[in-house]
């Protein structure tokens with residue numbers, strides 16, 4: 476038979492003790508039912524690269540739902556399963572005392588906060604694609620065939636868990652060899668036809684690990700790239716979102732453009748050195764606190780919003796809606812993209828006008844939009860205006876308010892807003908710098 480290299484040592488040194496202990500519980504439960512079980516996906520790949528993997532995707536040669544139910548009976552938590560597809564998700568409950576006791580027995584000082592939220596258990600299966608880009612037809616099968624349906628060889632390695640087999644590396648499709656060579660290679664010539672999003676994944680893995688897309692794979696990609704046109708907006712956006720949280724985001728975007736993949740997503744999408752340096756500045760530094768970003772969504776999510784705005788700022792206005800549709804961008808993001816576009820056009824149009832006119836172009840823009848505009852604009856004067864508006868002027872309000880104006884006899888009408896705007900502009904342009912000066916200006920406006 477095949478000899479399997481054992482990765483127990485790597486597992487022990489890379490995984491936090493609580494995760495290791497959890498794998499041992501699963502190992503025992505599977506052995507009791509004589510079920511071969513494997514951790515698949517990025518787990519073996521990351522282990523061999525000495526980085527911890529967060530997802531635990533397990534494939535069972537047999538009934539995964541049944542095994543998951545057993546685990547939940549013994550150690551609590553909740554199961555969501557689809558018997559028909561042989562898939563189960565075990566949501567752990569770290570407060571469950573039976574789970575805590577069993578983990579403590581494996582590893583007395585395990586830190587339970589290192590446990591995953593959930594584990595996926597799936598019966599091994601193979602997939603057939605009847606036509607390109609459609610959902611596959613699924614059939615139960617061996618681990619070997621289950622691994623063969625995956626995207627790249629480096630993702631086809633599995634680590635067996637049950638009983639004495641704990642830690643055995645299953646490498647049927649040349650994964651370890653390609654991992655050592657640093658190659659991203661598909662398993663068969665129709666891989667990108669079956670699932671065109673794999674072209675985007677190829678770039679992501681290549682740049683993340685500093686690997687190279689293997690030559691034939693690259694050729695297959697060139698042949699298949701137009702198929703990206705048929706992929707749904709949700710799936711494309713999901714892949715872009717995954718790229719935007721990677722350390723190597725800039726080299727990934729550059730590679731997408733160089734390979735002609737970006738233009739397949741939409742021909743009006745742009746990538747150039749300016750965008751690259753804006754993205755670097757965005758992702759390398761924390762969001763500047765003086766912009767007063769709100770606490771949510773998270774810093775990373777706000778950076779992603781800024782990234783989309785930056786990416787779409789060089790797009791011509793008449794293509795903008797189409798791209799927003801194509802990527803199925805959420806309403807609030809698409810609103811901010813539009814705001815940034817409009818503001819940017821106005822900033823340029825009014826560049827010779829006084830500050831108060833310039834900043835009127837920024838009226839109503841939230842910090843995410845303002846910061847994107849700041850990163851986008853190179854001109855010192857415009858940058859200063861944007862920053863000053865974000866930090867200071869956004870908060871400037873004249874001492875006078877609507878109530879006071881009505882008391883002074885101005886009828887409730889748009890005239891009130893106009894007067895307040897005029898006072899505000901005077902503060903911003905420096906024509907007014909005290910309450911008395913504001914009062915004098917007000918008298919002048921009202922009585923000439």
Ligand code: CTP
Nearest residue numbers: 516517518530624625626627630631670672673
């Ligand atoms: N997969 C695939 N084709 C896709 C998406 C996923 O074949 N379009 C397979 C891959 O083999 C992958 C596994 O499903 O290893 C799990 O997918 P995912 O969690 O996205 O991959 P990871 O390798 O875990 O990637 P990451 O490190 O980014 O989480």
